[in-house]
Each structure stands twice: as C-alpha cells, then as structure tokens.
Amino acid sequence: MAYDTMGKGPLNYQLCRYGTSKILFRGPKKKLAAPYIAVLGGTETFGKYLSHPYPELLQLELGTQVVNFGCQNAGVDAFLHDHGLLTLGNRAKATVLQVPGAHNMSNRFYSVHPRRNDRFLRGSNLLKELYGEVDLTEFSFTRHLLTALHDVSADRFVKIVEELRTAWVARMKLLIAKLECEIVLLWLADHPISEGAQGGINGSDPLFVDQDMMQAIAPFVAEVVEVAVSPQQQEDGRRGLVYADMEEPTTRDMLGSIAHRRTSRALHDAIDRLR
Known part of the structure; x- marks a missing residue:
C-alpha cells in the first residue's frame, strides 16, 4: 500500500x-x-496525521468491517459515559480497546470535560487543600496542570498519581464490564508494558499506566496485544505522516505509519484467535 508523505497539507478527517x-x-x-469490529481509543486510534490508521488497515486484512471510534485525547471517561457509543460497542462482534493514559479522567482531585478529556474543568477541595498556593484558574489542560503541580511539590504529587492509578483501574474495569462482547486490549506505545510509567510526568502515553495496572485488568479481557515501537521505527514512521508545515512540532510524539502497520498485523492475529 502506498502512503502519502509529509508536507502535503492537512488531512480532511x-x-x-x-x-x-x-x-x-x-x-x-x-x-x-453486523458483524463488525469496534475500535475504541485515543489520538493514535483516531489516526491523526495518517491517511491510513490501523483500524482501516485491519479492515483490509480481516475482510470484515472495522469501525474507528477513536477520539483525540480520549481518556476512559469519554467512552464510559457515552451511552450511544457503548450501545454500538455492544453490537460489535469484538471490540479493540486502546489503553488510555490515567491523567485524562475525572478523579477525586480534579474534573475533566466529559468528551474532551484533556481539558481541565475544575479542581476539588481536596486538590485545593493539597496545593493551596497554586492558582488553578491558570490551567485549561490536564498535562499543563499536572506538570505545574509536580514542579511545585514532587512529594505531594505522589498522592495525585496514586489517586489516578487507583481510579484508572476501577474505571477501566467498569468500562470493560459495560462492553458485552469479546475485548482485545491494545497497548500501543513507544515502550513495552514492562517499562510502563517510567519518566513520571515527563513520560509518554499511556501516562502513569504501569505493569501492575495492566495485570489488574488483563483477566477481564479476551486478549492483550502489545505493540511497542522502537525509536527508529517511530522516526522512520514519521515519513508516513501527512500534515501542514505549521503542524510539524505536534507530530513529534506520534508513533507513525510503521506502528500502525504493526498494530494491524498484531490485532489481525488476535482477532483470528477469537473466531
């Protein structure tokens, strides 16, 4: 399959x-x-800057309709609280669920937008008590908020990470329970599950998710598929991205076209085992 090259201008999604x-x-x-395969996930699943994201490639390989329900910057909440989407997921023969980070979801310390989960809405009294010196009105995005809180006090920040991890496991179990079909859990990242959550607030997605968290939810899904992309594969895969020149800085964290081809093949094998 031929891939478009970067620099041609923005895609029409x-x-x-x-x-x-x-x-x-x-x-x-x-x-x-029916029968179709539903794919739930974040920015990579959506396929930002890619002409052919992995759900599209997977449909070609399977010969079965695959529906891309990827949502940019989605956390668990975007899917868990959308009854319409859960209904569509439950009609699927199987659902692929890309592992989201733990930062883009509401928790005891702060609330996020129900669909745009990277948008910080408000801090709770618990957060105000923990970080009384921080003006929360200065923040619009979760990553910016968390970076600032970490910089103010790394010791206090440990409590927030603990809350996010606990809430993530509970929320993921609830989402899985609401999907009444076979579920393939997809780890798609620039590092393996065994190295998850390294780097703290400066780590890569899925942010704060570690091996223990994955092991806590693995028994509730049919398959766990792990795709860890090497730095060289990521760099080479960037040649398959399509974007306007002004968007170049925001493409640097994307996993690239090679990651999506590898993901399609791995999911094909996993879904074949469920047939």
Whole structure:
C-alpha cells in the first residue's frame, strides 16, 4: 500500500457521528452492518496525521468491517459515559480497546470535560487543600496542570498519581464490564508494558499506566496485544505522516505509519484467535 508523505497539507478527517453518541469520530461515516469490529481509543486510534490508521488497515486484512471510534485525547471517561457509543460497542462482534493514559479522567482531585478529556474543568477541595498556593484558574489542560503541580511539590504529587492509578483501574474495569462482547486490549506505545510509567510526568502515553495496572485488568479481557515501537521505527514512521508545515512540532510524539502497520498485523492475529 502506498502512503502519502509529509508536507502535503492537512488531512480532511471527514468527522462524523454514529448513533446517539456525542463524540465526533473520523470518517467517512460507515453504514454499520453486523458483524463488525469496534475500535475504541485515543489520538493514535483516531489516526491523526495518517491517511491510513490501523483500524482501516485491519479492515483490509480481516475482510470484515472495522469501525474507528477513536477520539483525540480520549481518556476512559469519554467512552464510559457515552451511552450511544457503548450501545454500538455492544453490537460489535469484538471490540479493540486502546489503553488510555490515567491523567485524562475525572478523579477525586480534579474534573475533566466529559468528551474532551484533556481539558481541565475544575479542581476539588481536596486538590485545593493539597496545593493551596497554586492558582488553578491558570490551567485549561490536564498535562499543563499536572506538570505545574509536580514542579511545585514532587512529594505531594505522589498522592495525585496514586489517586489516578487507583481510579484508572476501577474505571477501566467498569468500562470493560459495560462492553458485552469479546475485548482485545491494545497497548500501543513507544515502550513495552514492562517499562510502563517510567519518566513520571515527563513520560509518554499511556501516562502513569504501569505493569501492575495492566495485570489488574488483563483477566477481564479476551486478549492483550502489545505493540511497542522502537525509536527508529517511530522516526522512520514519521515519513508516513501527512500534515501542514505549521503542524510539524505536534507530530513529534506520534508513533507513525510503521506502528500502525504493526498494530494491524498484531490485532489481525488476535482477532483470528477469537473466531
């Protein structure tokens, strides 16, 4: 398959909605016909800067309709609280669930936007007590907030990470329980599960998620697929990205086209085992 090259200009993602879901997904919109495979995930699943993200490649390999329900910057909450999307997921033959980070979700310390989970809405009294010297009105995004809190006090920040990890495990178990089909859990990152959560607040996605957290939810899914992309694969895969020149800085954290081809092949094998 030929891939577009970078520098040609921005992609038209043909955003669309499915059913009663309030989330805008990547198009073109499909007429959902059973049996289909549903794919839930964040920015990589959405396929930002990619002409052919892995859900599209997976459909070609399987010969079965695969629906991309990827949502940019999604955490667990974007899917868990969208009844329309859960309904569509439950109609699927199987659902692929990309592992999200633990930072983009509401918790005892702060609340996020129900769909744009990277948007910080408000801090709780618990957070104000822990970081009384921080003006929370200065923040609009979770990563910016968490970086600032860590810089003010790394010792106090440990409490926030503990809360995020505990909440993530509980929320993921709840989401899995609401999906009444076979679930393939996808770890798609620039590091293996065994090295998860290294780097702290400066780590890469899925942020704060470690091996213990993955082991806590693994018994509740049919398969766990791990795709860890090497630095060289990521660099080479950037040649498959499509973006306008002004977008170049924001492409540097994307995993690239090689990661998506590897993911498609790995998911194909996992879903074949479920047939």
